[in-house]
């Protein structure tokens with residue numbers, strides 16, 4: 001990792017467990033002078049931030065996201081212009097519902113050099129840790145990762161029929177809207193008795209996997225953050241897990 005000043009590293013922190021940080025992410029953190037981090041970055045990862053680095057918690061609060069996002073972009077720019085080595089640390093992979101590319105574009109347009117360190121996305125790692133393979137020969141040959149958040153700008157992007165035929169469907173940020181999403185998926189043709197799983201706080205000591213069927217989604221007791229997996233692969237968990 002070069003340590004040229006006045007640049008920004010957009011770094012994926014993985015799903016929570018610091019052991020799931022890449023070597024490159026860990027080395028980049030070692031050289032950081034300022035670290036801006038999100039709510040879902042694991043506490044073990046935050047412990048790797050050097051003592052003398054400035055830590056800025058920019059964990060977003062629901063409701064004022066546009067405003068907060070603007071402030072984050074300005075902060076990144078300001079610290080970079082002060083000649084600092086700035087790390088923008090994001091949960092999972094920065095480019096999977098992480099706004100990493102928006103921040104990159106903002107900085108690039110202002111002449112600030114950006115480097116990217118991809119991270120292990122919760123969409124892949126969290127099901128794996130729970131014993132749910134996203135693909136499996138003869139069961140699922142494709143998977144899709146979709147956000148459960150309502151599209152603010154266009155209803156057209158909210159067409160769940162697109163996802164009715166996907167073998168394995170992974171929904172991020174879907175806990176709060178699970179009743180509506182499950183209903184839309186069933187209306188669009190997904191089997192109401194298909195197995196589903198919500199994996200809460202994957203890769204942390206608080207990991208919990210809640211299983212059921214698609215038609216039961218609303219009744220399952222789940223709290224965010226969780227990765228929601230729909231599809232026949234969920235049933236393979238029984239063969240893969242010992243406990």
Ligand SMILES: C[S@@+](CC[C@H](N)C(=O)[O-])C[C@H]1O[C@@H](n2cnc3c(N)ncnc32)[C@H](O)[C@@H]1O
Nearest residue numbers: 092093096098121122172173201202225226227
């Ligand atoms: C804004 S998205 C960011 C996703 C992230 N960039 C990634 O690649 O994992 C946040 C959502 O990711 C999922 N998520 C992230 N970390 C998780 C974890 N450790 N356990 C369960 N779900 C997680 C949840 O669905 C959460 O609502």
